[in-house]
Structures are given as C-alpha cells and as structure tokens.
Amino acid sequence: ETGVTxxxxxxxxxxxxxxxxxxxxxxxxxxxxxxxxALGQGPQFIFQYYREEENGRGNFPxxxxxxxxxxxxxxxxxxxxxxxxxxxxxxxxxxxxGTGVGxxxxxxxxxxxxx
Amino acid sequence: xxxxxxxxQFLSIQxxxxxxxxxxxxxxFSSLQWxxxxxxxxxxxxxxxxxxxxxxxxxxxxxxFGDARKDSSLHITAAQTGDTGLYLCAGHFNDYKLSFGxxxxxxxRA
Numbered sequence: 001e002t003g004v005t006x007x008x009x010x011x012x013x014x015x016x017x018x019x020x021x022x023x024x025x026x027x028x029x030x031x032x033x034x035x036x037x038a039l040g041q042g043p044q045f046i047f048q049y050y051r052e053e054e055n056g057r058g059n060f061p062x063x064x065x066x067x068x069x070x071x072x073x074x075x076x077x078x079x080x081x082x083x084x085x086x087x088x089x090x091x092x093x094x095x096x097x098g099t100g101v102g103x104x105x106x107x108x109x110x111x112x113x114x115x
Numbered sequence: 116x117x118x119x120x121x122x123x124q125f126l127s128i129q130x131x132x133x134x135x136x137x138x139x140x141x142x143x144f145s146s147l148q149w150x151x152x153x154x155x156x157x158x159x160x161x162x163x164x165x166x167x168x169x170x171x172x173x174x175x176x177x178x179x180f181g182d183a184r185k186d187s188s189l190h191i192t193a194a195q196t197g198d199t200g201l202y203l204c205a206g207h208f209n210d211y212k213l214s215f216g217x218x219x220x221x222x223x224r225a
Binding site for chain 1: 119148150155156157158159160163203205211212213214215216217218
C-alpha cells in the first residue's frame, strides 16, 4: 500500500508569484483535503476535493484553488503569494463513503517560504 | 465556529514519567482523532474515537473520549524519548472538515 506523497519538499517563492503544490493520494482513497500549518499552530483546513470537485472550503481567499484528477491525485495552487502564506502545506487522503469522511492520512508536507 | 482547545501547550518530563494531554470543545464531536507530528513531517494518525465514554489503548498510550463527546484525553505511561513530538487532537463536527487544536508539544528528556 502506497502512502500519501507530496512534492516538492521545500519551495522558496517571492511575494506576488504563483505556486503549485502536488499530492498523490494513498491507494484506495477517493478524497483529498489540503491544510495550511503555520509555525507553532495546528493545521487549518483549506478545502477538500471529492470526485474532482471542491467538496468544502475553509476560511481561505479565492487565490487558493485546487484540482483533483481522475487518479485522485491533487494540486493546490496559490496566486499572488503573500508573506503570510509561508507555512507547511499538508495534503491528506481519505475514503468518502457517502455518509462521511473516514480517517485522514497525511503526507509529509511541502514547506513554502515566501520572501 | 467550532474551537478545540488543547492543554497544556508545552510539557517537558523525564523519561519514565507519565503525562496527560487534554482536548476540549464547546461543541459535540461526531468523531475525534489524535495525531503525533514530528518536526518537518506530516501528522501521523494514532487513534480515532467515536463513542462517548470510549477508552482505547495503544501500548503505553490510553485515549479517553468524554461521555458527552466534547472532550478527550491522551495519557502516556512510562514515557520514552521516542514519544517526543507535537500531539494534535482533531475533530469532526458533523461536517466534512477536520478541525485541529493548536497542539501540545511534548518533550521527554533522557
């Protein structure tokens, strides 16, 4: 069984640039969620994708967007980067049974630094 | 807005001692999960509890879910240096998203 993988591991961008982060789900999972974790804090929910559509969204502006592909892998795109976007971005995959999201399994994260 | 509060924020103990971490909310959880996270890595799922009053044991770790499903605790017996990490509780409140607490940083000294 393959776990959740994310790429790249680290990334440095300049304010105003755009970034794309990638995630491959654990095999057998059909739902992907993205989280932002600032230093010293717990992860904050950005959004969730199921069947290639956004299934729910946290308190993040529209410049945070995503995609889910037929193989259940996913991308997180952030436009017009701000200094406060510097954080660990986590992807989690799970199985949506139709009655609720099951246990979520996290990837190692992408550390984004905006200068 | 559902809010999870974890306490204490930091905990430093000697190897062999016991410790307890708490997670509280004003809302009822439909399910609650505990994770451990090491620096630069993603959270690793330790346990899921769903039934009020439930107690689960994982080797030296004991997890309790409050009867009203608003609180939970994690107890570690005879802590080891390998138990060092950030312990996060996270809950579902009858919706799709997982809400996390700020975490408890546990340091076990040799």
